[in-house]
Amino acid sequence: MTHPAPGSGAPAPRLAHIATQAKVSEATVSRVLNGKPGVAAATRQRVLAALDVLGYARPVRLKPRATDLIGLVTPELTNPIFPAFAQIIEQQLAGHGYTPILCTQIPGGATEDELVEQLVDRGVGGIIFLSGLHADLSTDPARYEALTSADIPYVLINGYNDRISAPFVSPDDHAAVRMAVTHLADLGHTRIGLAVGPARYVPSRRKREAFLTALGEPAAQTVQHTLFSVEGGQAAAVALLDQGCTGIICGSDMMALGVIRAARDRGLRVPQDVSVVGYDDSPLIPFTDPPLTTVRQPVHAMASAAVGALLEELGGSPVQRTEYVFQPELVVRGSTAQVRT
Amino acid sequence: MTHPAPGSGAPAPRLAHIATQAKVSEATVSRVLNGKPGVAAATRQRVLAALDVLGYARPVRLKPRATDLIGLVTPELTNPIFPAFAQIIEQQLAGHGYTPILCTQIPGGATEDELVEQLVDRGVGGIIFLSGLHADLSTDPARYEALTSADIPYVLINGYNDRISAPFVSPDDHAAVRMAVTHLADLGHTRIGLAVGPARYVPSRRKREAFLTALGEPAAQTVQHTLFSVEGGQAAAVALLDQGCTGIICGSDMMALGVIRAARDRGLRVPQDVSVVGYDDSPLIPFTDPPLTTVRQPVHAMASAAVGALLEELGGSPVQRTEYVFQPELVVRGSTAQVRT
Numbered sequence: 001m002t003h004p005a006p007g008s009g010a011p012a013p014r015l016a017h018i019a020t021q022a023k024v025s026e027a028t029v030s031r032v033l034n035g036k037p038g039v040a041a042a043t044r045q046r047v048l049a050a051l052d053v054l055g056y057a058r059p060v061r062l063k064p065r066a067t068d069l070i071g072l073v074t075p076e077l078t079n080p081i082f083p084a085f086a087q088i089i090e091q092q093l094a095g096h097g098y099t100p101i102l103c104t105q106i107p108g109g110a111t112e113d114e115l116v117e118q119l120v121d122r123g124v125g126g127i128i129f130l131s132g133l134h135a136d137l138s139t140d141p142a143r144y145e146a147l148t149s150a151d152i153p154y155v156l157i158n159g160y161n162d163r164i165s166a167p168f169v170s171p172d173d174h175a176a177v178r179m180a181v182t183h184l185a186d187l188g189h190t191r192i193g194l195a196v197g198p199a200r201y202v203p204s205r206r207k208r209e210a211f212l213t214a215l216g217e218p219a220a221q222t223v224q225h226t227l228f229s230v231e232g233g234q235a236a237a238v239a240l241l242d243q244g245c246t247g248i249i250c251g252s253d254m255m256a257l258g259v260i261r262a263a264r265d266r267g268l269r270v271p272q273d274v275s276v277v278g279y280d281d282s283p284l285i286p287f288t289d290p291p292l293t294t295v296r297q298p299v300h301a302m303a304s305a306a307v308g309a310l311l312e313e314l315g316g317s318p319v320q321r322t323e324y325v326f327q328p329e330l331v332v333r334g335s336t337a338q339v340r341t
Numbered sequence: 342m343t344h345p346a347p348g349s350g351a352p353a354p355r356l357a358h359i360a361t362q363a364k365v366s367e368a369t370v371s372r373v374l375n376g377k378p379g380v381a382a383a384t385r386q387r388v389l390a391a392l393d394v395l396g397y398a399r400p401v402r403l404k405p406r407a408t409d410l411i412g413l414v415t416p417e418l419t420n421p422i423f424p425a426f427a428q429i430i431e432q433q434l435a436g437h438g439y440t441p442i443l444c445t446q447i448p449g450g451a452t453e454d455e456l457v458e459q460l461v462d463r464g465v466g467g468i469i470f471l472s473g474l475h476a477d478l479s480t481d482p483a484r485y486e487a488l489t490s491a492d493i494p495y496v497l498i499n500g501y502n503d504r505i506s507a508p509f510v511s512p513d514d515h516a517a518v519r520m521a522v523t524h525l526a527d528l529g530h531t532r533i534g535l536a537v538g539p540a541r542y543v544p545s546r547r548k549r550e551a552f553l554t555a556l557g558e559p560a561a562q563t564v565q566h567t568l569f570s571v572e573g574g575q576a577a578a579v580a581l582l583d584q585g586c587t588g589i590i591c592g593s594d595m596m597a598l599g600v601i602r603a604a605r606d607r608g609l610r611v612p613q614d615v616s617v618v619g620y621d622d623s624p625l626i627p628f629t630d631p632p633l634t635t636v637r638q639p640v641h642a643m644a645s646a647a648v649g650a651l652l653e654e655l656g657g658s659p660v661q662r663t664e665y666v667f668q669p670e671l672v673v674r675g676s677t678a679q680v681r682t
Contacts (some may be wrong), residue, residue, distance in 0.1 A: 072443070076428060078624050087417060090445050098465060102413070102443035104431050115435075122440060195606035257628045279629075283419050287598045289630030 022050035038315065040095050051089055068203070068309070071119035071127040073103045075300050079228070079254055080282035081297065085130050085157065088303035094110035096311060098125070113143055120150060126310050127154040135159020138200040153313030155306045161204045167309040168323040169302050173206035174213075176295040179330040180249040180277040181214040183293070188339035189247035189275060194220040195236035195259060196251035206249060226252060226255075233258025241266065244341050246274060253285055260335065271337035281331055290334035298326045363391035373564040381658060411461035412468040414444045420569070420625035422638065426471050426498065429644035437652060439466070439487055461491060466611035467596050467651050468663060479541040490583070496647045500543045501664050507530030508650040510643050513553075517636040520671040521590040521618040522555040524634070529680035530588035530616060534563040536600060537592035541545035545664040548592060549574055567596075575600025582607065587615060587680050594619035594626055599631055601676065612678035616666020622672055630676035639667045 015026040022029065023338040024043060031039050032047040033161065039047075051057070075187055077083050090100045101124065103115040112133045119127060127147065133139045135156075148165065149152055152340050154157045157169045177194070184192050196204040208223055222243055224236035233255030241263060250256040255277030263274045270276055270290060278294035285292050303326055312319045356367040363370065365384055372380050373388040380388075411434050418424050431441045442465065444456040460468060468488065468589070476497075482504045488495055489506065498510045506626055509610070515678050525533050535552045537545040549564055563584055565577035574596030580587055582604060591597040597619030604615045611617055611631060619626065619635035646665055653660045 004610065069442075077424035078419075078428070080424070080625065081423055083418035083421070083427075086424075086443070087419070087445050090443050094444070094459070099442055099459065101410075101440055103430050104428050118435070118440065173508045257625075281500075282556070282623045284598075284629070287601075288625070289628065289632070291630070337480070 003168075016058070016214055017054060018047065018050050021054055022046045026060055036097070037221050038096050040312070044097075068098050069104055069119075069122060070098045070100050071122075071124045072100050072107070073115055073119075073127060074130045075105050075132075077104055077282070079252065081252075081280040081299070082130060084275065084282055085301045085303050088300055089128060089130075089307055092304060092307040095191070096307075097313075116143065116147070117284060118162055120147070120152065124152065126152060128306050128310060130156060131158045132156065135161075135202045136200050137161065137202060137205070153216050153314075153318075154309060155310045157198045157302060157306050161202065165321045167306075167313070167319050167321060169306045169309070170210070170323055170325050171203075171297045171302065171328050173203050174210035174329045176279060177207045177210035177294055177327070178214055180279075181211065183277065183330055183332065183336060184247035184249070184275055187247070187275060187336060187340070190339075191222070191243070191245050192219070192247045192249065193240035193243065193245035193257050194219075194249050194251075195224050195226065195240065196336065197225065197228040197232065197255075199225045207249075207251060208245060230253045230254050230258040230261070234262045237262035241268070241274070247277070247336070248274065249277045249279075251279055253280045253282065253288075253292060253294055255279075256287060256335070258293065260290075271335050273340060275336040275339070277336060285334065288335075293333045293336040294331055295328045297328055302326050315331045348359070349554070351580045358395060359391050362395055365465060377438070379437055379652065385438070409439050410460075410463060410465045410578065411415070411439045411441050412444055412457070412463075412465045413441050413471065414456055414460075414468060415471045416446050416473075418445055420593065420638070421625065422593075422621040423471060425623055426644050428471055428647055429641055430471075433645060433648040435493075437648075439655075442663055457484065457488070457530075461488070461493065465493065465657055467493060469651060470495060470497045473497065476502075476543045478502065478539050478543060478546070487596065494651060495658075496645060496654070498647050498653045502543065506662045508647075508654070508660050508662060510543075510647045510650070511664055511666050512638045512669050513641065513666050514544050515551035518548045518551035518590060519555055519667045520636055520669070521620075522552065523586035523658045524618065524671055524673065524677060525590070525616055528569050528588070528616060528677060529682070531680075532563070532584070532586050533560070533588045533590065534565065534581035534584065535560075535590050535592075536565050536567065536574055536581065536596050538566065538569040538573065538596075540566045544594060548590075552590070569593045569597040570595060571595050571602070575603045575661045577625070578603035582609070584613070588677070589615065590618045592620055594621045594623065594629075594633055596636055597676070598629060601631075601666075612676050614681060616677040616680070618677060622674035627674065629676075632676040634674045635672055636669045637672050638669055643667050 015029050019026045029047055032044050072089055074082050074086055093100045097176045141161055144164045155167050160168045160170055196207050212219055222240060222245055224239050226232035226236045228251055235248055237259040250258050250259060256276050259276050260270045263270050270273050278292045279292045281296035309319045344392035357371050358368045360367045370388055374386050413430055415423050415427055434441045442605045482502055485505045494509050501509045501511055537548050553560055561587055565580050569592055574591055578600040589600050591600060597617050600617050601611045604611050609615050619633045622635045622637035650660045
């Protein structure tokens, strides 16, 4: 894209002049005049105001390029952790002049491959995948190679696959389980269970590994792979409570709520009889009954890192094809207590 | 856009032939071949399969038009009612071949006007506003006239302004408050309060009207306008509990959670000492402490109606410029009980 001519008859704007007035760099002025992304809305506004003040015509409105569209592929938005990520990603992309296209998946709806095909058809500049198929080791990573060959950069959040060459952003699943195990052990629990989603997902697999590392191989008996939902937690709890577990660590807060429901169904109290640790944390979790003790995902840091990595890629400076791992934190509320003796 | 030529050398596809094979109308086949929106993904797939079976080349991939982009302007996604709407709107738009652009607002972030300007710059085909400025009677409706003159159809959810000529989709706020008042009155409550957001918002205003209609003008003393958040509910509750209210009706579930917190802060139990009714309902609300009695917004019906109205507008058949009002329902859980005598 070339430097656009100023309004006819107006003097050619002098970059240095405008930059001084707007208190920004000449490069920034140039980006704004050329309608390039990567400039915060407030800064852009300041440059346009400087043009007005100095009597230069504003640049003719430029048609944004299709490559300014960024796909955001998410699972359903029912689990509040996904909108939490989406909100931060959306706002940070918009702040840099990019336009986020939201693509959600539901069972029976468009598949991730269809969504990606539509995004490529649209000519998107890049894609951020949130808990996508990349986290599912049973699927074919070739779909991502297609993006690479089409020169469309992408970043993958929450899941890691060494057969895909891209920047990954993940929470430290091992640390999350270690924190939860230590917390329950400190409270005197010796019979601890783990309820996570299907084993083909990287986060489930890593949590299982960390669980066995912390408690030894025989602890495999008290690992249940079900679904990440309330009903999944409920199903896992039936088996774990039958095995006499007094503390249960979950792969999501939704699962933890299902575990609490299952415990109550058989007359057990949480936390007096059973301690439950969730995973994710979101604004309503402090209000659950009981307020959930949970391991919080560093959503803001992770979302910002994903956007940052994508912006670097879009700016032509590829970031390292590696996994950026973020530290979760244990938030102790009311669903865990000393084991009953 | 003209009918694209089939792959070179292949016979020209005969619409009737393909339509029979795909078991769809000729018009639908034509839409698919011309890459027009308004065809469900499954149907499109069926037509492409029919082409394959009959040995016709698939149409050359067509660059989608900018007008297939649809803006979805929402407030922050922290209140789970907004992602609930966003998910359904996104999926229904995608099912019809449109691509939704998500625009969220936060205090200090892009304003609605800036978001709209960006969407217009993008050449979007239409916009759905969710709880936007249209619900704020203190703002200038001229911004919507600009869209009308630019021939960009839009639909407004949750808020009504008779100075804007567009299809509106709203829950019946009057009915919502009537249901809540009747429920509390049936439980013997005579001192009832209303905690809603700022008076300049249409839903707050309507809830207040319905409250005074049900309980008489003197009930205006027990109406508190604060913010739709947890903290807003907490602030409203302090005043309402001081006035001796035993039942409090809220403008959002977040407010209701704040009211419960304020009641407990002064040693009151919910529902034994104070009954609380929320508004919205979302997947985590059954798990709050206590499980919240709330008035559920008919999210699916409203989101579908908004998409339906926009699709009609995009298809060139303007729908009536009126308000489509949807019936909420009272979900009785554990935050309301018989008044203490």
